[in-house]
Amino acid sequence: MAHDHKLEIFRGLIKFKSNTQKIWGVLVFLSIVTTVEVALGIVKPHTLTANYFLGMKLLNWIFITLTLVKAYYITWDFMHMRDERPSLRRAVVWTPIFLVSYLLFILLFEADYIYNVWKDGFMAWNF
């Protein structure tokens, strides 16, 4: 069991004195991120909803990025992935990332195709 914890987050920018302190620090960070997400979700700034990048609104890109940031800190600091060996870390993290990226790529492209078929095809569904 890994009893000695790595106490640095943000690549060593912040170093905590104890594991307990690090936990509270990460909580503060996660709460800030969630608050930002909810605030953006309610306000929906026009510049972020009107502009697109790779077919998706900038706002949604921000949401997804912040979600992955939260997921990283939950896994690395709450689940102590930071203290595990690299082999375990890679086995657990890269397997889903690889499979899920593939699945999303396939499904979202297919869905967009179906959307276009339904929109332009000789078929009425919205009546």
Place this chain on the structure above:
Amino acid sequence: MDTTATTGTEGKLWGGGNRPLGASYGKLMMWFFIVSDALTFSGFLASYGFTRFKFIETWPIAEEVFTHVPFFHGNYPLYYVAFMTFVLIMSSVTMVLAVDAGHKMKQKGVILYLFLTIIGGLIFVGSQAWEWGTFIRGDYGAVETRGGRILQFVKADTGERAALADFATPIHGEREQLTRDKAFWFGSESGLPSFTVEEVSEGLRANPNILIRTETIVDDEKTVLNREQSLERIKDARRVVEGANLIRNEYGSRLFADFFFFITGFHGFHVFSGVVINVIIFFNVILGTYQRRGHYEMVEKIGLYWHFVDLVWVFVFTFFYLV
């Protein structure tokens, strides 16, 4: 003479006889379970994404659906879900603190923090039950067209949503609920909506302030028809829809409610089983089982599971409520 076969790998990391991944059997299996469960949830969310992209122009807008907070009336989009997210992150924190106390062999600390974790989990599950209740009950009501699309109603002067009860004209002549003893064995229906399609159409015609809002999204807003278009469109109405079930819902696309029930339900089931396992381990901690065993690895393992449930919620929150 030496009878043991040697392969020349002794003493190396993968040579056997040690733990090459540096984790015990139990923790390793928990990690592998988490990987497979993560793939299951990813499958659900990916299929949600599929459906969403397929109906990108007509999908319900989540902030307009989840606007309720218990004990308060009014329009508070996302506040309560944000609260639920915070409760779950908080219970994750108490869980790490319990694991930390376990490392230091502090039984009292583990008891306290595990107790707080259980309370957090119960608050979350309770909130989710409340949210399901609100979702199923619905608030404004809508009508369904013969093509299966949902038409909602808004007030022309303020642009606010109009509930069916605000404008539907009661027409006398009660329709009787169809039960099995009054019809063939296969013919029955579950409860009648508060209004009939005729009453809603009559109310729309009589009330010039009411307009129809369709599912179609243009510039992040649902399209509102003008008066003439509304009067024309209401002729397609075939059924009154109030609240949500697995077949149809007043919020829009039928699949929206199905995915809501399925994804948040499956997550809620995970939280619920997490609470049950937490309670079992909580009693074991009180009885001193792990103190005698010399380590609190069991708390670490359930901790991994509990954080995973939190992790899934972070994704559900984003993809169901925010995006």
